[in-house]
Amino acid sequence: MIGVRLALVLFALYQLIQPASAESVVITERLHHLRVGAEREWSGFPATAESHELNRVFDANSNEGPGTLRLRQQDVKQNWEVRLNDKHLGLLRVDENDMIVYFDIPAGVLVDGENRLTVQQQGDKSDDVRVGETWIDTRPVSQVLNEATVEVSVVDAATQQPTPCRITILNNSGALQSPGCESSDHLAVRPGIVFTSTGQASFGLPAGSYTLIAGRGFEYSIDETMFTLESGETISRKLSIRREVPTKGYVACDTHVHTRTHSGHGDATVQERMITIAAEGIELPIATDHNSHIDHEPFARKMNVRQYFTPVIGNEVTTRTGHFNIFPVALGAKTPDHRSDEWKHTLDGIFATPSVRVAILNHARDLHGGTTPFGPKQFNDAVGENTAGWHMGFNAMEVVNSGATQTDVLQLFHDWMAVLNRGYSVTPVGSSDSHDVGRHFVGQGRTYIRCDDREPGNINVDQAVINFVHGKVMVSYGLLTEMKINGEFRSGDLAKVSGDEVVVELRVLGPHWVSADKIMLFANGELVREATIEPSDRSTQPAGVIWSDQWKLPTPRHDVHLVAIALGPGIESLHWRTAKPYQPDTIDPGTHVLGCSGAVWLDIDGNGKRSSARSYSEQVVMKANGDLDGLIRELAGYDGAVAAQAASLWQASGRSLLDEPTQRLLKQAEKPTQLGFKRYLDAWRECQLASDSR
The missing domain is CATH 2.60.40.10 (Immunoglobulins)
Incomplete structure (x- = not known):
C-alpha cells in the first residue's frame, strides 16, 4: 500500500509541474494569394488575386496571458502589417522565401466570441504574396x-x-x-x-x-x-x-558588405555579420557601408572569428548618379565627398582618399536616385560609351550582384566586355550587396582573387588588391569557370600567341548541389563557341569539377580579350536559394547560377600591349581619311567589335550612317562589319529614344 500511495503522490506532483494543455484556434488552413497593384508581380501567381488583404473572422476565448500567432508567408517584398482585433502585432518578414513566422499576442487582445485577423500592406507598392496556414496558440512564443x-x-x-x-x-x-x-x-x-x-x-x-x-x-x-x-x-x-570546390591559390572576396549597424537598413548587426562571413566562407570581406569607413577588425576579434578572414575597410560612396565601392581605405581616413553629381569630382575624391586603389561601379543597370548609370539615357551598350560624357574613371564594375540580379543574367557581362572594347581597364566583380542575415546573404555573389589563400586570417591585402586591379580574378555566383590559354595564361594576363591555333583549356567548378548546363566563350564580347553541359559529363570528373574540355581556336587576326562564362539553373533549395530579379523586365522570374573566367588578352600584334577594339578602330578611321568605301575596305579582317567602334567614330565626326549611299555601301561589307555597324546603330537609336523621353 505504501508503494501505491507513493506512486499516486508522485503522479500528482508530476501533473502539477506540467504546463497546462495548450489550446489552439485555427484561423485558416490554407495559403491565400494577396495582391497590391494592378498587375501581377510574377507569372507563378494566378492572374487574379483573392484580395488585397487577408481579413479573417474567427471565434476564440479571451487570453489572460500572452499567446502566439503562427503564420506562413511567401514572396513578401514590401511591408505587410499583421493586426489582431485592430492591435498591431508586427510586420511580415520582408523576405521572398517560404517561412513560418510567429507573433506575440499580448494579454487581453483576444476576446470571447468573434475576433478578427487582418494582414494588409502599409503602402501601395506592387507586391504579390501568399499568407495563411495560420493559427493561435494560448502559450507564449517562447513555449511554442x-x-x-x-x-x-x-x-x-x-x-x-x-x-x-x-x-x-x-x-x-x-x-x-x-x-x-x-x-x-x-x-x-x-x-x-x-x-x-x-x-x-x-x-x-x-x-x-x-x-x-x-x-x-x-x-x-x-x-x-x-x-x-x-x-x-x-x-x-x-x-x-567537406570542401569540394578546388580554389587553391584564390581568395574568396565579397566586395559589397553592409550592416544595419552602420548603413541603417537591412537587418544584420555588425556582430551578426562577423558570424555570417565566417559561416559562408568569405576570406576577404570589404566593409562597404554607405558613405562610411568601418573597420571590422575589432568586431571580428570580439566575435572570435578573426582567424577565418582578413577584414578590409571600404566604403560605398553613394551619390545620386551612381554608387561606387572603394577599398582599401587607410584607418582614420576622411570619407570622400558623395554630394556631387559629377563622376569626375566623385572619382577624383575617391582616389585621393588615403590607400584607395579600387573604385567599383555598382549595379550599373539598377535605378537608384533617379539614375540608371548604364541605362540608354547615357550609355551606348554596343561600344561601352557614356554618351553624356561622364568620366569613366572607375577600374572595376559589378557584373553580378546576388542581392540585385538582372532579368538578363548576362546583361552586365556584355556591358563590361563593351567597356573593355572601348579601351578601359576594368575588373569584373561578383558581390552580394548583403544587408541581411538570411534574405540576401553575404558571399553568394563573390570574386575570387588570385592570391595566397593558405591563411585566411592573414591574407596579403596589398597583393590581393594589386591582382584585383590587374583583373586576375574569377567571378562566382554558384559556379566557377577556369580558363587557361596555351597552358599558361589566366585571367588578367597578356598572352603571347604564335602559330595558327590558340589552345583554350576550360573547367567549370561547383559543389555537388549545383549544376551547369552551358559554357560560352567570347572574343571581344562576341560569342565564338558554346557547348551544352550534360548531367552525365560530371560523372567522369573529380569532386568539385562539373565539366572540362580543351578547345582549339583559329588565331585571331588582331588582339582580342577572351572570356568564358558558364551558366546553370538557379537554386531552389532554401539553404542557398538564388533570388528573383531585383528590378525585373518581365514577370517570368527565371534564375541562374553562373561563373565567369575574367579576361585573358591575346597579344596577336606582338606589341606587348592590350590593344582594344577602340584602338584598332581609331587607326582604321584615320587611314580611311573620310572615305566610307575606304573605311569598309580597311575593316576587312577585323571583328564586329572593331567595326562597331569605327561606326561610333564615324558618326561622331559628323558623318551620317543612315543615308542611302552609306547603307548601300555597308551591304557590300564583310559580315562582321555589317553586324558591328548594325549593333552600334541599334544601340544609338535606343539612346536617342531614351533621350527624347526625358
Whole structure:
C-alpha cells in the first residue's frame, strides 16, 4: 500500500509541474494569394488575386496571458502589417522565401466570441504574396518554439573539427521553420536559419518533423538529416561537410558588405555579420557601408572569428548618379565627398582618399536616385560609351550582384566586355550587396582573387588588391569557370600567341548541389563557341569539377580579350536559394547560377600591349581619311567589335550612317562589319529614344 500511495503522490506532483494543455484556434488552413497593384508581380501567381488583404473572422476565448500567432508567408517584398482585433502585432518578414513566422499576442487582445485577423500592406507598392496556414496558440512564443530541443554539431570532414557553417531548418512542408533561439556571441538567427561561428548550435523547435541542412557557402558540400520531435524530447545530430570546390591559390572576396549597424537598413548587426562571413566562407570581406569607413577588425576579434578572414575597410560612396565601392581605405581616413553629381569630382575624391586603389561601379543597370548609370539615357551598350560624357574613371564594375540580379543574367557581362572594347581597364566583380542575415546573404555573389589563400586570417591585402586591379580574378555566383590559354595564361594576363591555333583549356567548378548546363566563350564580347553541359559529363570528373574540355581556336587576326562564362539553373533549395530579379523586365522570374573566367588578352600584334577594339578602330578611321568605301575596305579582317567602334567614330565626326549611299555601301561589307555597324546603330537609336523621353 505504501508503494501505491507513493506512486499516486508522485503522479500528482508530476501533473502539477506540467504546463497546462495548450489550446489552439485555427484561423485558416490554407495559403491565400494577396495582391497590391494592378498587375501581377510574377507569372507563378494566378492572374487574379483573392484580395488585397487577408481579413479573417474567427471565434476564440479571451487570453489572460500572452499567446502566439503562427503564420506562413511567401514572396513578401514590401511591408505587410499583421493586426489582431485592430492591435498591431508586427510586420511580415520582408523576405521572398517560404517561412513560418510567429507573433506575440499580448494579454487581453483576444476576446470571447468573434475576433478578427487582418494582414494588409502599409503602402501601395506592387507586391504579390501568399499568407495563411495560420493559427493561435494560448502559450507564449517562447513555449511554442521550445517544445523540443535539437543539439547540432557540424564538423569539417577532413579534420573532424567543428567548423563555422549555416544550418537551415525546414518543416515537413518545406518551409523555413523559426527556431526557439536568438542571435548570440556565436549565433546569427533568422526564421529557418542558424549561422554558427563554432559549428555548435542548440535550439528549440515545436514538436514535428524537420530537415536540417548544413553547409558553408559555395566551396563546401552540404549534409542533411531528417527527424521527428516529440514534445519534451531532446535529440543530438552530428553533420559533416567537406570542401569540394578546388580554389587553391584564390581568395574568396565579397566586395559589397553592409550592416544595419552602420548603413541603417537591412537587418544584420555588425556582430551578426562577423558570424555570417565566417559561416559562408568569405576570406576577404570589404566593409562597404554607405558613405562610411568601418573597420571590422575589432568586431571580428570580439566575435572570435578573426582567424577565418582578413577584414578590409571600404566604403560605398553613394551619390545620386551612381554608387561606387572603394577599398582599401587607410584607418582614420576622411570619407570622400558623395554630394556631387559629377563622376569626375566623385572619382577624383575617391582616389585621393588615403590607400584607395579600387573604385567599383555598382549595379550599373539598377535605378537608384533617379539614375540608371548604364541605362540608354547615357550609355551606348554596343561600344561601352557614356554618351553624356561622364568620366569613366572607375577600374572595376559589378557584373553580378546576388542581392540585385538582372532579368538578363548576362546583361552586365556584355556591358563590361563593351567597356573593355572601348579601351578601359576594368575588373569584373561578383558581390552580394548583403544587408541581411538570411534574405540576401553575404558571399553568394563573390570574386575570387588570385592570391595566397593558405591563411585566411592573414591574407596579403596589398597583393590581393594589386591582382584585383590587374583583373586576375574569377567571378562566382554558384559556379566557377577556369580558363587557361596555351597552358599558361589566366585571367588578367597578356598572352603571347604564335602559330595558327590558340589552345583554350576550360573547367567549370561547383559543389555537388549545383549544376551547369552551358559554357560560352567570347572574343571581344562576341560569342565564338558554346557547348551544352550534360548531367552525365560530371560523372567522369573529380569532386568539385562539373565539366572540362580543351578547345582549339583559329588565331585571331588582331588582339582580342577572351572570356568564358558558364551558366546553370538557379537554386531552389532554401539553404542557398538564388533570388528573383531585383528590378525585373518581365514577370517570368527565371534564375541562374553562373561563373565567369575574367579576361585573358591575346597579344596577336606582338606589341606587348592590350590593344582594344577602340584602338584598332581609331587607326582604321584615320587611314580611311573620310572615305566610307575606304573605311569598309580597311575593316576587312577585323571583328564586329572593331567595326562597331569605327561606326561610333564615324558618326561622331559628323558623318551620317543612315543615308542611302552609306547603307548601300555597308551591304557590300564583310559580315562582321555589317553586324558591328548594325549593333552600334541599334544601340544609338535606343539612346536617342531614351533621350527624347526625358
